[in-house]
Amino acid sequence: MTEPIHIEGGEVLASLDDRTVTGLVIPYGEKGRTNVGTVEVEAGIIRIPADPSVIGLNLDHDRFEPVGRGSRAWETPAGIMASLKFANTPEGDAALADARDPKGKRRRLSGEFRTGIKNGKATGDKLTGVGLVERGAFPSAMVLAADT
16 A cells, blocks of 8 residues: 655745635655655646545644645646635634744645655655645745735
């Protein structure tokens, strides 16, 4: 059985008006720190679900701490991007406020997918979740607040 992978993503845009965060969740061609070591993801290896609402948004990769769902996911030359909508719950409210706060604790996105690893590269599967996390693997992995 393959091990679930959690890989830190990139720059994020948070919007209070539509209760979303948008950003790079799985960058391509970069070595990322994951829960199972350093892994690189190439374009086309990780599938995007046809219905992005199956992508869960949670705190710190804890599926028992859900705070939202995917609303859109797409590929770019840089990697897989996603927009995620915060739940209209006290936990969703708190997570959105934290992501928007310049001094907030969880201001980075981290993609979740299960894959094998061969020669340091992911062998493929699909995006299943995104964690809102404190530390990113890449220097640009932080939330930028916007009131749009």
